[in-house]
Amino acid sequence: xxxxxxxxxxxxxxxxxxxxxxxxxxxxxxxxxxxxxxxxxxxxxxxxxxxxxxxxxxxxxxxxxxxxxxxxxxxxxxxxxxxxxxxxxxxxxxxxxxxxxxxxxxxxxxxxxxxxxxxxxxxxxxxxxxxxxxxxxxxxxxxxxxxxxxxxxxxxxxxxxxxxxxxxxxxxxxxxxxxxxxxxxxxxxxxxxxxxxxxxxxxxxxxxxxxxxxxxxxxxxxxxxxxxxxxxxxxxxxxxxxxxxxxxxxxxxxxxxxxxxxxxxxxxxxxxxxxxxxxxxxxxxxxxxxxxxxxxxxxxxxxxxxxxxxxxxxxxxxxxxxxxxxxxxxxxxxxxxxxxxxxxxxxxxxxxxxx
Amino acid sequence: xxxxxxxxxxxxxxxxxxxxxxxxxxxxxxxxxxxxxxxxxxxxxxxxxxxxxxxxxxxxxxxxxxxxxxxxxxxxxxxxxxxxxxxxxxxxxxxxxxxxxxxxxxxxxxxxxxxxxxxxxxxxxxxxxxxxxxxxxxxxxxxxxxxxxxxxxxxxxxxxxxxxxxxxxxxxxxxxxxxxxxxxxxxxxxxxxxxxxxxxxxxxxxxxxxxxxxxxxxxxxxxxxxxxxxxxxxxxxxxxxxxxxxxxxxxxxxxxxxxxxxxxxxxxxxxxxxxxxxxxxxxxxxxxxxxxxxxxxxxxxxxxxxxxxxxxxxxxxxxxxxxxxxxxxxxxxxxxxxxxxxxxxxxxxxxxxxx
Numbered sequence: 001x002x003x004x005x006x007x008x009x010x011x012x013x014x015x016x017x018x019x020x021x022x023x024x025x026x027x028x029x030x031x032x033x034x035x036x037x038x039x040x041x042x043x044x045x046x047x048x049x050x051x052x053x054x055x056x057x058x059x060x061x062x063x064x065x066x067x068x069x070x071x072x073x074x075x076x077x078x079x080x081x082x083x084x085x086x087x088x089x090x091x092x093x094x095x096x097x098x099x100x101x102x103x104x105x106x107x108x109x110x111x112x113x114x115x116x117x118x119x120x121x122x123x124x125x126x127x128x129x130x131x132x133x134x135x136x137x138x139x140x141x142x143x144x145x146x147x148x149x150x151x152x153x154x155x156x157x158x159x160x161x162x163x164x165x166x167x168x169x170x171x172x173x174x175x176x177x178x179x180x181x182x183x184x185x186x187x188x189x190x191x192x193x194x195x196x197x198x199x200x201x202x203x204x205x206x207x208x209x210x211x212x213x214x215x216x217x218x219x220x221x222x223x224x225x226x227x228x229x230x231x232x233x234x235x236x237x238x239x240x241x242x243x244x245x246x247x248x249x250x251x252x253x254x255x256x257x258x259x260x261x262x263x264x265x266x267x268x269x270x271x272x273x274x275x276x277x278x279x280x281x282x283x284x285x286x287x288x289x290x291x292x293x294x295x296x297x298x299x300x301x302x303x304x305x306x307x308x309x310x311x312x313x314x315x316x317x318x319x320x321x322x323x324x325x326x327x328x329x330x331x332x333x334x335x336x337x338x339x340x341x342x343x344x345x346x347x348x349x350x351x352x353x354x355x
Numbered sequence: 356x357x358x359x360x361x362x363x364x365x366x367x368x369x370x371x372x373x374x375x376x377x378x379x380x381x382x383x384x385x386x387x388x389x390x391x392x393x394x395x396x397x398x399x400x401x402x403x404x405x406x407x408x409x410x411x412x413x414x415x416x417x418x419x420x421x422x423x424x425x426x427x428x429x430x431x432x433x434x435x436x437x438x439x440x441x442x443x444x445x446x447x448x449x450x451x452x453x454x455x456x457x458x459x460x461x462x463x464x465x466x467x468x469x470x471x472x473x474x475x476x477x478x479x480x481x482x483x484x485x486x487x488x489x490x491x492x493x494x495x496x497x498x499x500x501x502x503x504x505x506x507x508x509x510x511x512x513x514x515x516x517x518x519x520x521x522x523x524x525x526x527x528x529x530x531x532x533x534x535x536x537x538x539x540x541x542x543x544x545x546x547x548x549x550x551x552x553x554x555x556x557x558x559x560x561x562x563x564x565x566x567x568x569x570x571x572x573x574x575x576x577x578x579x580x581x582x583x584x585x586x587x588x589x590x591x592x593x594x595x596x597x598x599x600x601x602x603x604x605x606x607x608x609x610x611x612x613x614x615x616x617x618x619x620x621x622x623x624x625x626x627x628x629x630x631x632x633x634x635x636x637x638x639x640x641x642x643x644x645x646x647x648x649x650x651x652x653x654x655x656x657x658x659x660x661x662x663x664x665x666x667x668x669x670x671x672x673x674x675x676x677x678x679x680x681x682x683x684x685x686x687x688x689x690x691x692x693x694x695x696x697x698x699x700x701x702x703x704x705x706x707x708x709x710x
Contacts, residue, residue, distance in 0.1 A: 061578045074429040074642030077461035105460050106432035111643045134604075150672045152664035162596055164603075174596055176589045180580070193579055197584045206666035223534070224589050229552045230581045237675040238593075239530055240660070248519075248652045249489075249643050255659050272655060287429030288466045288604050297603045300627060304610050305595070309507035311561035317505045319591040 003335040009035040009047055012346065012355070016050060019353035020057050021064035022089070025347065027296045030088035033119040038336045040176075044184045045120040046343045050349060052261055053086065053117070059263035061114055062086055068093050076105040079250055080112045084275055087118030091137065091278050095127045097321040102133055106287035111250035114274035117141070117261050121161035122175035122321070128163060128282040129171050132291045134283040135163040140246040140253075142260040145179055145221045147240075148233040148341030151206030153220050154255050157182065158242035163321075167295035169302045173321030178239040179221040186212055186221075199226030245279040252277025356436065357698045358690040364390040364402055367710070370407060373659040374708035375412050376419035377444070385443035388474040393691045396682030397530075399539045400475040403697045405704060407616055408441065408472070414618035417441055417471055423448050431460040434605055435467045439630055442473030446492065446633050450482045453637040457488055459640035466605035469629035472496070472616050476516035477530035477676070483518060483527050483637040487646045490518040495601040495608075497615040500534055500576045502595075503588040506561030508575050508612050512537065513597035518676075520640065522650035524657045528676030533594040534576040541567055541576075554581030600634040607632025 013031035018024065022316040038046030056062050066085025070078050078097060094110040101108025118124065121137045141156025148275025164172040181200050189196045190212040203209040204218025208227055211219075223235030240339035248252025260267070263336035285291045308317045338346070349355075368386035411417050421440025433452060437445035445644065449465040473479065476492045483490025496511025512532035519527040536555050544551045544571045546568040558564040559573025563582055563640050566574075578590025578611025590679030602609025610626040615622070640646045693701070703709075 049434060073460075074461035074639065077638060077642035079643045090489075104430075106429035107462060107464055109462055109638060134600075147660055147663055147672050149666055149670045150663040151666045154660060154663050160593075162599075164599055172595075172599070174592045175393075176592055180586050190516060199585050224584045224586060225579055226581070230554050230585065231535050231579060233675075234579050236527045237531055237562075240527075241677060244517075244519055244527070244653075244656065245489075247639070248656050249649065250411070254652075254656055272652065283432060283464060284429065285604070287432035288427060288434045289606060294604065297609075297627065298599075301599065301603050301609055305502055305509060308502055308505040308509050308611075311504055311506045315504045317502050318588070320588075320595060 001340070002338045003117055004338060005335050006035050006332070007120060009038060009336060012350070013047055015093070015355050016054070016349055016353060017086075019355065020054065022086075023065065026064075026086070026089045029092055030086050032214060033088045033092070033123050033338070036123050037120040039052055039328050039331050040324040041331070042120050042324065044182060044297045047338075047346065049117070049119070051345045054349060054352075055263050056116065056261070061259070061263065066090065070097070076101050076107050077109045082112055082275060083117035084114055085116065087116045087139065087276070087278065090115040091118040091280060092122045092127065094278065095124045095135070095280045095282070097134060098280050099128060099131050102282040103131070104285045107281065108284040109281040110279070110282065111245065112278040113250035113252035115252070115276055115278055116277070118278055120175065121159040122163065122173050122324075124162040125163040125175070126171065126173060127281050127308055129165050131284070132286065133282040133284050136164070137161045137278065138242045138246055138280075139278045140243045140258050140276050142262070142265070143256050144183065145223055145239060146202065146206055147236045148223070148228055151204065152204070152256065155223070155236070155239040156258055157221065157242060158239040158246070160238070160242060164298055165295055166298040166302065167292070170322065170325040172298060172319060173324065175321070178224050178235055178242060180224055180226045180235065181221070183215070183221060186215055190215070193267070201231065242279070246277035247273060250279070251279040273275055285295065356694070357693045358694060360690050361390050361394050361687070364393060364691060367401055367705070368405060369543070370602070370710050371409070371704055371708060372419070372441075374710065375409065377422065377441075379442070381419075383443050384447055388443045388447070390480050392475040394683050395679040396684050396686070397475050397679065399494035399537060399644065402521055402693075404472070404474070406700045409704060409707075410618050411471065411616070413479065416614070416618065421445065423589050431456050431462050432464045433622050435465055437470035437630060439469055441470070441486040442471045442494065442633065445470040446473040446479045446494070446635060447482065450479045450490070450492065450635045450637070451632065453635050454483060454486050454488060457637040457639045458486070462636065462637040465634070466600065467633040467635065468607035470607070470631055470633055472631070472634055475513040475530065477518065477528050477679070479635055480516040480518040480530070481528060482528065484520050486637070486639070487520055487641065488637040488639050489520070492516045492633065493597045493601055493635075494633045495598045495613050495631050497617070497620070498613055499538065500578055501561055502591045503578070503583055506557070506559065507611065509595040510591070510598060511577065511613055513594040513601075515593070515597060519653055520650055521653040521657065522647070524607070524654045525676065525680040527653060527657060527674060528679065530676070533579050533590055533597060535579055535581045535590065536576070538570070538576060541570055545570070554585065597634070601632035602628060605632040605634070613633060615657045
C-alpha cells in the first residue's frame with residue numbers, strides 16, 4: 001500500500017492529461033476532479049479511472065482539445081456541446097456558466113451533450129458552494145441496470161448530486177448513484193469471498209442472484225429499491241429522470257445507447273444523440289432567503305439529524321456527505337492510500353508517457 | 356362500491372371547500388387537485404383526504420382565505436408565503452408563478468412556506484405540460500421515516516414529481532414518495548391478513564419488522580432502499596434533499612418539526628419555521644432544444660423502455676406514469692369507484708355542511 005499526497009497525484013494526473021494532448025488548464029481541471037475524489041475517499045472515481053480515460057482516448061473516443069460551446073440558450077437555461085471532450089473538463093465549464101447565469105437570473109441550468117464520463121458528480125455540484133449557491137449535477141452513464149420487469153440494461157448508475165452551503169457545519173453534499181449499490185461493492189465482495197445480500201444484483205435473465213460470478217456473465221445492477229417488492233420502480237424512475245434531463249433534453253444519447261466507458265464494449269448503431277450527457281445547475285440562495293439565515297438553518301437541520309435518536313448508541317447517525325468530509329480531513333494529514341493495483345496502473349501510465 | 360363521475364366529485368368537493376370558507380376559485384382549484392388523483396387511480400390522495408382537510412380546518416390549522424404572496428424573489432427564483440392556506444391552493448399558485456417566470460427567464464423556481472398538505476405532487480408538476488415545459492414539484496410531510504441508524508421519525512414520505520411533455524405518447528410523469536412503500540400499502544396488507552416483505556417497515560426501536568400491528572405502536576416506514584444493506588442511506592438522502600429545498604430554503608418547518616397532517620398528533624414546540632413547505636419549478640424546453648425535436652425524442656425514449664426485453668413475456672415493462680394514464684382513460688369512461696369507507700365519509704361531510 002503506497003501513500004501519496006494530493007499534490008503528487010495532481011501533478012502526475014495533469015502530466016498524463018497533457019501527454020494525451022490537453023492544454024495545461026484543462027489538464028489541471030481534469031486532474032482536480034479525479035484527485036478530489038481520492039482525497040474524499042471516493043476511490044472508485046479517482047485516479048483509479050485514469051487507465052480508463054487513457055484507453056478511451058487511445059480508441060479515438062475522446063477529443064483532448066474540445067471546442068466546448070453553448071449551442072442554445074434562454075437566460076437561465078442553456079445547452080452545451082462538449083465536442084467529445086473529457087467530461088472532467090466539459091462539466092466544470094458548464095457548471096461555471098450555470099453559476100454565472102445564477103448571478104444574473106437567480107438560477108442557471110445547463111444540459112450537456114457530446115461529453116464523456118465526468119468523474120464524481122459531487123465535485124461539480126460543490127463548485128456552487130463558494131458562490132453561496134445550491135449546486136446540482138447529474139450524468140447518464142454506461143447502461144448496466146434493467147428497468148423493473150426487464151432483463152435489458154437500459155440505465156447507468158446515473159448519479160444525482162446536490163451541494164448546500166452551511167455556516168459552521170461542513171457543507172451538506174448529497175451524491176448518490178440511482179443503483180442499489182455500486183458495481184465495485186460487488187467486486188469487493190467477490191474478491192473477499194463474501195456473500196452479497198439479496199437485491200444487489202440480477203443475472204442475465206433479470207432474476208435476483210447472489211452469485212457474484214454472474215456479474216461477468218450478463219449480470220446487472222439493480223435500481224435503488226433493489227427488487228420489485230421493495231419498489232425498484234422508484235429507483236428506475238429516478239435513473240430515468242437523470243437520463244431524460246442529461247440525455248433526451250441535451251441532445252446526447254440515452255438509455256441503452258449511452259456509449260460505454262470502456263472501449264471493449266461496442267457503441268450501438270443508430271445512436272439517437274451525441275456522446276453522453278450531463279445536467280448541471282446552480283441556484284443563488286439569496287433569491288429565496290437571506291443567505292446567512294439560510295446557512296444557520298442548514299446547520300440546525302444538520303445537527304438535528306446527527307442528534308436523531310440512535311438505534312444503537314455506538315452507531316452514529318450520519319448526514320449526507322459527512323463521511324467524505326471526515327476522510328478528507330484525515331487524508332489531508334496522512335495522505336491518500338493507493339492500493340497495489342492502482343499504484344501499478346499508474347506506473348504503467350508513467351512509462352507509457354515517459355513521465 | 357359506489358361509482359361516481361369526476362364531475363360529481365368536483366362539485367361535491369368544491370361545495371365542501373366553499374362551506375369551509377373558500378372562495379369559488381380556490382374551492383374549484385382544491386377540488387381539482389383531489390379529483391384528478393381519484394381519476395388517475397391515486398386514490399390515497401383523492402377525495403379520501405377530504406375528512407383530513409376538514410379535521411385540520413376544524414382544529415384551526417388551515418386558513419381558507421389566505422393572502423398568498425411572494426416574499427422574496429430574484430428573476431427565476433422566488434419564495435412564497437402561503438399564509439397557512441390549503442396546499443391544494445397554495446402550490447398551484449406557486450406553480451403558476453414558476454411557469455410565468457420560465458416564460459421570461461427560461462426557468463422558474465419557487466420555494467413555498469407556511470403551507471399545508473398539497474395533495475398529489477404529480478398534479479402540480481403536470482401544470483407545466485401545456486406550456487411545453489418540464490414541471491417539478493416536491494413537498495415535505497408528516498415525519499414518519501427514521502434516517503439510517505436512527506429510530507426517530509425525522510422525514511415524511513417527501514415526494515418528488517417531474518412531468519415531461521411528449522409528442523404522441525402520454526406525457527412522462529414521475530411521482531414517487533422517497534419511502535420504500537406508502538403507509539397505505541401496509542394498511543392494506545394488514546386488512547387482508549397478508550405478510551409484508553422485510554424492509555417495508557421498522558418497529559419503534561428502528562429494527563426491521565414484518566408485524567403490521569406495530570405500525571400503530573411507534574412503527575415507521577423505511578426510506579427508499581429499505582434497510583441499511585440495500586442502501587437506505589440513499590432514500591434518506593433523497594428525502595433529506597426534498598426537506599432541505601421545501602423546508603430549510605423556504606422558511607418552513609423541516610425534519611421532525613413538520614406539522615403532522617392529522618390534528619390529533621401534536622405540533623412540536625420551538626418550531627424553526629412556518630407550516631410545511633413545497634418546492635416547485637418549471638423549465639421551458641425551448642431554452643434547451645427545439646421543442647418538437649425534444650418531444651419526438653421523448654416518444655423515442657418511452658418506446659425504447661416499453662420495448663425493453665421482458666423477464667416474463669406476459670409482464671410488460673412500464674414507463675413512469677403509464678399506469679395512471681391507463682386508469683384515467685378507463686375511469687373517464689366507467690367512472691371512479693369509491694370504496695365504502697370513502698363513500699360514507701363523504702356522506703358525513705355532506706350532512707355536516709348541509710349539502
